[in-house]
Amino acid sequence: xxxxxxxxxxxxxxxxxxxxPDIVFMLLFFFMVxxxxxxxxxxxxxxxxxxxxxQKLDKKDRxxxxxxxxxxxxxxxxxxxxxxxxxxxxxxxxxxxxxFVLAERASKRQELQNVLTTKLKxxxxxxxxxxxxxxxxxxxxxxxxxxxxxxxxxxxxNRD
Amino acid sequence: MAKRSAPEVNAxxxxxxxxxxxxxxxxxxTIETDSGINRKLPxxxxxxxxxxxxxxxxxxxxxxKNNQLLxxxxxxxxxxxxxxxxxxLDNGGGEGxxxxxxxxxxxxxxxxxxxxxAIISLKNDRETSYKVYISVQNELVAAYNxxxxxxxxxxxxxxxxxxxEANKKYSDPRTTPDQKMSLxxxxxxxxxxxxxxxxxxxxxxx
Numbered sequence: 001x002x003x004x005x006x007x008x009x010x011x012x013x014x015x016x017x018x019x020x021p022d023i024v025f026m027l028l029f030f031f032m033v034x035x036x037x038x039x040x041x042x043x044x045x046x047x048x049x050x051x052x053x054x055q056k057l058d059k060k061d062r063x064x065x066x067x068x069x070x071x072x073x074x075x076x077x078x079x080x081x082x083x084x085x086x087x088x089x090x091x092x093x094x095x096x097x098x099x100f101v102l103a104e105r106a107s108k109r110q111e112l113q114n115v116l117t118t119k120l121k122x123x124x125x126x127x128x129x130x131x132x133x134x135x136x137x138x139x140x141x142x143x144x145x146x147x148x149x150x151x152x153x154x155x156x157x158n159r160d
Numbered sequence: 161m162a163k164r165s166a167p168e169v170n171a172x173x174x175x176x177x178x179x180x181x182x183x184x185x186x187x188x189x190t191i192e193t194d195s196g197i198n199r200k201l202p203x204x205x206x207x208x209x210x211x212x213x214x215x216x217x218x219x220x221x222x223x224x225k226n227n228q229l230l231x232x233x234x235x236x237x238x239x240x241x242x243x244x245x246x247x248x249l250d251n252g253g254g255e256g257x258x259x260x261x262x263x264x265x266x267x268x269x270x271x272x273x274x275x276x277x278a279i280i281s282l283k284n285d286r287e288t289s290y291k292v293y294i295s296v297q298n299e300l301v302a303a304y305n306x307x308x309x310x311x312x313x314x315x316x317x318x319x320x321x322x323x324x325e326a327n328k329k330y331s332d333p334r335t336t337p338d339q340k341m342s343l344x345x346x347x348x349x350x351x352x353x354x355x356x357x358x359x360x361x362x363x364x365x366x
Contacts, residue, residue, distance in 0.1 A: 017175070020175045021171070021174045021175045021178050024175055024178040024179055024182055025178050027182055028178055028181050028182045028185065031182065031185035031186055031189055032185055034189060035185055035188060035189045049290060049291040049294040049295070050294075051196070051197055051294055051295070051297070051298040052298065052302070053197065053298050053301040053302045053305055054195040054196055054197060055195060055196070055197070055198050055327075055328075055331070056194060056195045056328070056331070057194055057195070057196075117198075119196070122290050123290070124289070124290055124291035124294075125289060125290070125291065126289070126290045127286060127287055127288065127289065127290070128284050128285065128286055128287070128288040128289070128290060128293050129286030129287065131290060131293075132284075132286065135201060138201060139201050139202070139203065139204050140204060142203065144200055144201040144202075144203060145198070145200055145201075146198075146199050146200070146201060147196045147197065147198050147199070148196045148197045148199065148294060148297070149194075149195070149196035150195070150196045150197060150294060150298075152195065155238070155294075155295040155298050155299060158291040158292070158294065158295050159291075
């Protein structure tokens with residue numbers, strides 16, 4: 001029965017760390033694939049409201065973004081705390097929305113120009129007045145397809 | 161000269177390099193939210209004489225500046241909005257050519273004639289919070305989706321999907337064209353039964 005003899009000594013076996021790089025690489029690749037580099041830095045607070053009756057937009061190339069909300073803390077000295085619109089990397093006024101849409105439209109391929117969707121990424125605490133103004137501007141330039149971007153969740157999360 | 165074997169490279173620091181990269185990507189990652197509520201704005205045009213719509217076919221939802229919800233001029237909590245909207249759309253109180261043969265509502269003559277005629281009118285104040293507006297929009301879309309799901313299940317029980325699932329499958333780029341072709345007419349039929357007539361009031365000019 002000496003086959004089953006216990007190993008002598010109580011020293012712990014060394015755990016091989018040879019597979020550690022593999023595991024880390026796996027995680028690395030996941031994050032590399034999942035990462036979407038934002039093309040503009042957010043300058044406004046952007047806590048989106050939650051909704052569950054949502055549709056997904058799959059085509060990235062036919063979307064333009066309009067952000068709105070309170071300026072982030074580091075911009076409040078300069079721009080105040082009233083909700084503002086952000087287009088690309090700049091704060092903008094309502095009257096600049098139309099020009100922005102036309103410029104975005106001109107930069108897209110011909111066949112996509114009529115199917116563009118405007119994504120409104122608006123902070124939940126913004127007042128509807130600003131959004132109504134944006135919507136009116138969009139109607140003026142005939143950019144009628146809009147998408148209120150939301151988090152996925154129940155509407156009860158919108159209360160606080 | 162004797163052939164020398166190549167010296168082995170120490171791979172011990174590989175994990176460190178990988179960790180460094182990993183941490184960089186972890187920090188820069190923002191998982192983009194890519195979904196939301198789709199809406200179509202009405203084009204700007206002056207309607208000469210707007211069509212006359214019977215008052216009973218309009219379901220008015222007003223959100224005032226204190227974020228209170230008024231449904232048909234009564235203060236309502238948002239939990240009840242979906243069921244009220246479903247009841248209104250599904251009422252089917254019409255007679256003759258307005259009759260609705262698939263509605264399961266009570267058929268109240270004071271409420272809507274037919275889902276095709278029923279219009280939900282949404283009005284909000286400039287001071288309304290966006291969160292509340294989205295919640296209301298969400299519940300109204302949910303009311304339409306509930307009814308569409310019900311009819312889709314009833315008419316196309318062999319598909320084994322709800323309307324929302326079928327619509328999602330239809331817009332999924334991985335779905336084959338054949339499947340899309342078979343789904344499209346079914347979706348259109350159900351959309352025709354409950355058209356999403358959600359009208360937003362023009363902003364008041366003051």
